[in-house]
Amino acid sequence: MSASPTDVTDVTDRQPSAWAPLRSAAFRSLWLAVLASNIGTWMQTVGAQWLLVDAPGAATLVSLVQTASMLPVLMLALPAGALADTFDRRRLLIAVQCFLAAVGVLLTVLTAAGRMPPALLLTLTFGLGVGQALTLPAWQAVIPELVPRSQLVSASALGSISVNLARSVGPAVAGVLVAQAGVAVVFAVNAVSFAIFAVTLVRWRPARREQDAAPERFTAALRAGGRYVRHSPVVRRILLRAALFVVPGSALWALLPLVASRRLGLGAGGYGVLLGALGVGAVAGALVLPRVRRVLSSNHLLLLAGLLYAVVLATLALVPVPAVAVVALVPAGLAWMTVLSSVNAAMQLFLPGWVRARGLSVYQMVFAGGQALGAVAWGALGEFTGLVGALTVAAALMAVGALSVLLWPLRETRGVDRDPAVYWPEPHLTLEPPARGGPVLVTVSYTVRPERQAEFVEAMRAVGRSRRRTGAMRWGLFRAGERADGFVEVYQVPTWEEHLRQHGGRLTGADRVVEERARALAEDDVRVNHLLPAEPE
Structure with a gap:
């Protein structure tokens, strides 16, 4: 299919209320379980970063927490997508949540015993990242099974609300718990959140999906997913827009603990407040975004959100005042949510069902890879030039990336049929080849x-x-x-x-x-x- 302006469904079209998918009991219970898991994950991130704030080489070590969390998604996203498209997604999700809960328990026990050196902390954080890499494409691909297609954009917005509400609540709670009870308690809460998700999945009884007579082989599924993305100009443009925002945007998440402790003189509780401000902005943005989309196109939103985020990065670099930082981080959260929910909804709506998890896994690979590799780069730059220099460079790159939407916009998309269409006549051959024979x-x-x-x-x-x-x-x-x-x-x-x-x-x-x-x-x-x-x- 050509990459003409009519190749994907326009995410700016009018959609049902953002709350409509919550009327489905199955979606509602799983959404709440994912919210609990996201809160636990953000608490774990704050706890791990705060353990390393006073370590030698803290700028690099703190940023490596984000790298250890996101690098597995970069490495495993496409295999995880192939697994999710090939095997029973519910059972896969249950097994992965049990693994994550076990890693969370190990983190808790070793931290409480005082046996958590930086190398081991980063290794176990990497293990949690492996579980998240396996979870993300399977969960994203399950959503169209829970809600009708007309509610997919609303479901995507609710996904953003879940992530950003967790980003608001998790760090604030973690900051209080770290100050009052220690990091081990934060890790314990994260382990419990994985168990809650697993129990909810066990209780969910999805309608039986029609399976192919012969499910795709794993290696063939991997190749098919890669071919689809490689030969889809629309998908490649969505991935480009995500990368141009996430790479400079990751500087904020990678360096914020050091901004809090070194530039603003805040403790764990203050760092939690800063992350809470980001989360509040994101949740508020998710609520007002449907109205804004009625008057602004997706590309205008990407441009404005990118420029707004650049201004926030410059403000953090130049104005070391805690109150100013808290106020500035609210629109940063709004901008982050606007860009990522827009590109995620475009991917969800464009990808056909047979390759949805694999396509979304590539999106997650770009998103996580941009954060993981960006965090290393921003941490190293912070060590070399200082926090002010790193944040200033990030602000400049973010502004350039936002302006590039004028050259490489998201494709304008208007209601093209993405449902399966069986219209080729069945082949009738004199010589019937074996199924795996070829080419x-x-x-x-x-x-x-x-x-x-x-x-x-x-x-x-x-x-x-x-x-x-x-x-x-x-x-x-x-x-x-x-x-x-x-x-x-x-x-x-x-x-x-x-x-x-x-x-x-x-x-x-x-x-x-x-x-x-x-x-x-x-x-x-x-x-x-x-x-x-x-x-x-």
Whole structure:
């Protein structure tokens, strides 16, 4: 499918109330459980960072907490997405929450015993990050099973509210607990939050999903997910916008503990207040954003939010006054939520069901990778130039990234059909290949009048992207040397099984539109051939 302005559903379209998905009991209970887990995660992050504030090389070590949390998502996101698209998502989520609870208990016990050196703390934090990497794509892919498509944008907004409400409550509670009871208690609460999510998942009884007769193999699923993202210009643009915001934006999260302790002279409680201000701004933004979207496009929102975030970074660098910092962090939370909820909703709405978890896992990879690698860079820059220099550079990069929306905007998107469309005729072959036999070469012959040929070639470029997204390793369009009006489309699929998946559900209504547009320019004598390997298996 081409990357025209009509390729995805516009997230600025009018949507149901942000609270509508909560009318579903299943979504409501799971959303509350995820909220509890998010609160625990933010408490754990604050506790881990505060343990390292007074350690030698604190700027690097504190930023490495964020890196240890996010790096597993960068490393494991696509495999996690393939697992979530291949196996039962509920059972996968339950197993992962049990693992996370076990790691949380170990953190609690060792910290209470005074046996938590920085290296071990970062290692166990990395273990929690592994669990989160496995959780994120599975949970994101479950959401369309809980609410109707018309409520997906609202569900995405509620996801942002959950994350940012946790960001508001978790750090504030953690700051109080660290000051009054110690870091071990914070880690214990985090372990309990994972257990709550696991119990809620056990109690949830989803409707049985239709399964493919032969589920995708893991390695094939990985390759298919990578092909889809690589050949989808719309998805690549969404990922670019996310990266241009997250990389400079991560400076705030990586350096805020040091800003609190060194620039503002605050303790653990004060750091919690700063994070709470960010969370309050994000929650407030989630509530007013639906109204703002009615008057501003997604690209205008990205531009304004990026510039606002840049101003906040510059303010923290230049004005070391606690009251000013608290006030400035409220709009920073609003800007953070605006950008990430916009790009996340665009991904949710654009991705077809068969590859949704894998596509969202790539988004999580960009998001987490930007934070993880950005945190290391900002921590190192903070050691070299000081906090003021690092924050000033981050502010400048954020402003440049925001202005780049004028060159690389999100695609304007208007209601294209993303539902599965089974419209290819079933292939009837004399030689029936084995399911995993291949590769399979498919040729499609067209007859096109000379006056239509230029338009036909242009239309077939969109068809080629569709073929590659849904399974083709290679694609090409050729002229028939013996006929002035002859064209031959050729594409190679790795296995017969992969080609049957194209026939049986990978194509969407939007793919059908671009294919029909091309075929309307050709004569009716379209011929399809399937070429199989000559060597026996």
